[in-house]
Amino acid sequence: MAKVLIVEDDQSIAEMMTIYLEEEGYSVATASDGAEGKHLLQETDPDVIILDVMLPDTDGITLCGEIRSVSLKPILMVSAKKEVSDRVNALLVGADDYLCKPFSMRELAARLTALLRRSSMAPAAEAAAAKEVRQSVQVDMVRRCLYVEDRAVETTYSEFEIMKLLWLHPGKVFSREELLNKIRGLDTYVTERSVDVHITNLRKKIESDPKNPKYVRTVWGVGYKFVPDGES
Known part of the structure; x- marks a missing residue:
């Protein structure tokens, strides 16, 4: 209950x-x-x-x-x-x-x-990938913790869900609508502006230069993607 x-x-x-x-x-x-x-x-x-x-x-x-x-x-x-x-x-x-x-x-x-x-939600596949090291950025799905260069980063529920989704699919571009549907559900009304706010807050927490992000990149006219170290 x-x-x-x-x-x-x-x-x-x-x-x-x-x-x-x-x-x-x-x-x-x-x-x-x-x-x-x-x-x-x-x-x-x-x-x-x-x-x-x-x-x-x-x-x-x-x-x-x-x-x-x-x-x-x-x-x-x-x-x-x-x-x-x-x-x-x-x-x-x-x-x-x-x-x-x-x-x-x-x-x-x-x-x-x-x-x-x-x-x-804690699917077996995500649990098996818990705290899998993808270079500088790590996501522990079981403990719901985000790490950047082994530094714990506090996130809101929605910020973590967005980062988890992007991190599990490096290089894949997600539209704002897709991110809304993934983290909020089709039965919940929110705006695409909500995603932009969460992305901005995430960048402030994980990027050394939020205005020139290294990990969470904008694909103009499409959406956002996660870029691991060493990839462009």
């Missing part, structure tokens, strides 16, 4: 989500503010977190960043704010998805399913 932590100060919305998700077979814990949310995060160790942007004691964007600094569990932000800048800010601090209010419970459940599916 997957565990969900809901951090939402609107009691009616929190209750509606709780009732629906429990009927869908989830175990649900709820918090009405950021302080309680951080406490329950440690106490319940949820598999996925639903986090409201507007909270009484803090804003959800700040709390998202604080959670991401200690946990790689997928985070779904929910908010009445619909501007692109709001969604981008959430992604920049580590959110894995963003759902605008009002939303249907079916869509909420579909997004959670997509996030949980990708966070739990």
Whole structure:
């Protein structure tokens, strides 16, 4: 049974989500503010977190960043704010998805399913390739760790999924749409801009010169590819 932590100060919305998700077979814990949310995060160790942007004691964007600094569990932000800048800010601090209010419970459940599916995937082929050395960049699929020249690099859930996909297929060019479908699922609405944000953040973390990337290259008009050492 997957565990969900809901951090939402609107009691009616929190209750509606709780009732629906429990009927869908989830175990649900709820918090009405950021302080309680951080406490329950440690106490319940949820598999996925639903986090409201507007909270009484803090804003959800700040709390998202604080959670991401200690946990790689997928985070779904929910908010009445619909501007692109709001969604981008959430992604920049580590959110894995963003759902605008009002939303249907079916869509909420579909997004959670997509996030949980990708966070739990560990195919035998990937496990066998765990921490396989591809020169400077290494990806440990079992421990979900990224290394650059043996230095551990912290990533968000989506950043890791993008890097893993590119790393497993060196030289193959993936379009933004393909990356979206791979890391988010066909049932989750996101924009191609989300991929660009994740790529930018990855480059800042793994490239010595993010403006002239060595590993994660742009193929103009097509998408992105991973280039191992010694290849052009």
